[in-house]
Amino acid sequence: MADGEDPHAKTRRLASVTLDNASIGRANRDVEHERAVAIYDLIEENSFNPLGDSGAGPYCLNIGLADGRLLLEITRENGAPVVQHHLSLSPLRRVVKDYFMVCESYYSAIRTASPSQIEAIDMGRRGLHNEGSELLRERLKDKIALDFGTARRLFTLVCALHWKG
Template sequence: MSGHHHQNRNRLIDVELDESIGRSTPDVEHERAVAIFDLIEENSFRPVNDDGAGPYKLKLSLAESRLVFAVSRQDDAEVVTHILSLTPLRRIVKDYYLICESYYEAIRSSTPSHIEAIDMGRRGLHNEGSQTLMDRLAGKIEIDFDTARRLFTLVCVLHWRG
């Protein structure tokens, strides 16, 4: 085993969306697949107090207005399940959609400076959502900011009904 492989134990190798999340339009399904691909491609993920026997698999499901993170090992042995309230994220996710819609609208018809202004707002909200997600997971699962960004994208896409 190379040392590089060892370092990479604190990471996700698989993300699965539970049936509770439901199917959506092909566009949304595509966005979900891309979000999952990006997350698996590059992430840093470690359940707090786990003795480092990653890499990990994550199964996401929705229960009422909560997001359920079920973490297991490569061999499917359960590690931990955390249930997060989505309430603190709901406003950000909603605002994020609205701004994404304005952005797609603007791309078709607005000036570059207008598009840039919307894009800055969109990035700002994305950062805020990522930070909120990190804060919610603090003491439960250690993730870095880039991983939080990718997870936030996935959470947004989960809400997307198309």
């Protein structure tokens, strides 16, 4: 094991991620692609540890909406329940709305704008994505230990629940 490597990295991680089909709508090709890439990237590289869980992962995560709240349902690979977290979406609404507006501009720009215009819009998009990721990480700090990269990919999936495309 290399210095600085987490000895629990194989168990403090997600093995699968699903989006609740009842919570998401069909979306355009760009949005469907973003969802698939975010799930793939999240499974490939993540750091995820439900706080207070005495067992070991890896974990499975189902993300959905229930009664206007974000639902994170965590189980073990064998389906045994670990914990469910219900989070208010209110703190995320502004950044999600702003992120969607910039994403729409970005998708439009990549078809017609100059490279410098696309780059400027993409910088704004990444900045809002980072802001949303930090906000999500802050909201989960007493529930789930996760790194910034994992929070980024989770934020993409939270947005996917709202993007009816």
